[in-house]
Amino acid sequence: MQVDLGNVLDTASAHGVSRETLERLDGRVAAAHDRIERGREAGEHGYESLNLPNSTDPAAIRDAVSRFDDPSAVVTVGIGGSALGAATLTDALESDVDAYYLDNVDPEAVERLLDSLDLASTVVNVVSRSGTTAETLANFLVVQEAMADAGVDWADRTFVTTGEEGNLRDLADQHDLPSLPVPDGVPGRFSVLSTVGLAAAALCGHDIEAVLEGAAAQEARLSDSLFDSPAYAYGAVSYALAERGLRQNAMMPYAESLETFSEWFAQLWAESLGKDGLGQTPLRALGATDQHSQLQLYRAGPRDKLVTLVRATEREDVAIPETDLDGLAYLGGSSLGELLDAEFEATEASLAAAGCPNVRIELDRVDEYGLGELLYAMEAACVLYGELASVDTFIQPAVEWGKRAARGLLGGGDFEEADAVEEKSRLVVE
Numbered sequence: 001m002q003v004d005l006g007n008v009l010d011t012a013s014a015h016g017v018s019r020e021t022l023e024r025l026d027g028r029v030a031a032a033h034d035r036i037e038r039g040r041e042a043g044e045h046g047y048e049s050l051n052l053p054n055s056t057d058p059a060a061i062r063d064a065v066s067r068f069d070d071p072s073a074v075v076t077v078g079i080g081g082s083a084l085g086a087a088t089l090t091d092a093l094e095s096d097v098d099a100y101y102l103d104n105v106d107p108e109a110v111e112r113l114l115d116s117l118d119l120a121s122t123v124v125n126v127v128s129r130s131g132t133t134a135e136t137l138a139n140f141l142v143v144q145e146a147m148a149d150a151g152v153d154w155a156d157r158t159f160v161t162t163g164e165e166g167n168l169r170d171l172a173d174q175h176d177l178p179s180l181p182v183p184d185g186v187p188g189r190f191s192v193l194s195t196v197g198l199a200a201a202a203l204c205g206h207d208i209e210a211v212l213e214g215a216a217a218q219e220a221r222l223s224d225s226l227f228d229s230p231a232y233a234y235g236a237v238s239y240a241l242a243e244r245g246l247r248q249n250a251m252m253p254y255a256e257s258l259e260t261f262s263e264w265f266a267q268l269w270a271e272s273l274g275k276d277g278l279g280q281t282p283l284r285a286l287g288a289t290d291q292h293s294q295l296q297l298y299r300a301g302p303r304d305k306l307v308t309l310v311r312a313t314e315r316e317d318v319a320i321p322e323t324d325l326d327g328l329a330y331l332g333g334s335s336l337g338e339l340l341d342a343e344f345e346a347t348e349a350s351l352a353a354a355g356c357p358n359v360r361i362e363l364d365r366v367d368e369y370g371l372g373e374l375l376y377a378m379e380a381a382c383v384l385y386g387e388l389a390s391v392d393t394f395i396q397p398a399v400e401w402g403k404r405a406a407r408g409l410l411g412g413g414d415f416e417e418a419d420a421v422e423e424k425s426r427l428v429v430e
């Protein structure tokens with residue numbers, strides 16, 4: 001995996017940074033790296049996530065899911081960090097096992113999914129670090145009932161990943177369900193390389209060892225200079241650009257298989273860095289599709305965006321047939337992959353020409369190893385950015401506020417946040 005910062009420099013993009021700025025910033029990267037390494041060594045909350053490529057035991061995960069022979073589908077019931085990492089992997093990789101995610105509690109979507117599945121051959125993978133998240137527990141109760149209605153023993157088809165305590169742990173113990181622990185010190189959005197993200201991938205038959213190997217390769221590249229570490233290069237320039245007013249970061253992979261990766265990245269970047277009035281708003285885009293919609297804004301709208309373009313350099317390709325149509329002759333004999341690459345390079349050049357900084361991230365392939373590299377590098381980039389910005393990367397009090405308010409409204413306890421809902425001001429126009 002490599003990160004190309006060429007179009008971040010002010011010599012290429014008018015709103016970029018100078019080489020001297022990056023060199024000055026590198027001294028702060030060294031200090032931040034030192035802090036990160038100390039946190040990792042002490043196993044501090046959050047920093048521990050960067051140890052996962054070595055601390056996760058893939059054999060234990062395989063073993064835990066091995067009782068489910070040949071499932072037709074895996075439904076992961078979880079939300080946020082308990083779903084998006086697994087979804088990034090299973091949506092990017094091909095498998096005979098269909099992977100679905102019940103994260104939202106939209107009744108129509110839940111019903112539609114459950115009606116479409118053969119529940120007798122489906123594995124239900126329930127994931128919640130806290131074991132108390134309302135959406136996850138509610139969805140699981142609905143799935144349980146659907147299985148019972150279909151004459152399926154839900155306890156035989158359910159797998160749980162959760163913390164040491166909580167409703168879900170109690171349920172797993174009561175019914176002797178196969179389960180895996182969530183590692184300590186790893187917030188949900190940093191947990192893709194643990195039991196949380198890898199169990200669904202293992203159930204779908206993916207090579208989880210290779211995911212961890214790719215991650216370990218990026219871990220080995222962490223160093224005290226942004227010029228030696230792709231992860232830190234990305235984290236440092238994102239921070240430097242945000243400081244200069246580029247408060248939005250459009251993640252734009254040129255691969256359909258990486259569409260869910262952008263969702264995962266959005267949670268990582270938003271929940272980790274959006275604090276104290278700081279942060280960089282993640283936007284989700286897909287190349288080449290969004291060249292024909294959002295790119296107009298990126299290139300000609302407010303000068304507040306960094307665009308991150310991601311692609312794989314090797315992939316399956318499809319030839320474009322020759323055609324007699326004069327105006328289209330240039331396409332014949334080339335391939336969809338070549339067209340996609342041309343679009344990618346045209347976009348980055350067009351952004352740079354309009355003064356918009358952009359970063360190119362290239363993987364060899366979108367496979368288990370490449371995904372491990374990409375996911376680890378983005379996590380390390382985020383931790384570095386958090387250090388440079390002096391924010392508390394590993395907490396999410398703003399999200400917890402809404403969770404407490406919703407619980408209070410449903411009668412799940414006395415939460416003062418619920419009062420604010422009752423006091424909502426109204427100015428209704430009909």
Ligand SMILES: O=P(O)(O)OC[C@H]1O[C@H](O)[C@H](O)[C@@H](O)[C@@H]1O
Nearest residue numbers: 080081082128129130133188399
């Ligand atoms: O794993 P859980 O405890 O169910 O939490 C699921 C999600 O809940 C909240 O929304 C947090 O902000 C997320 O970071 C977390 O990933």
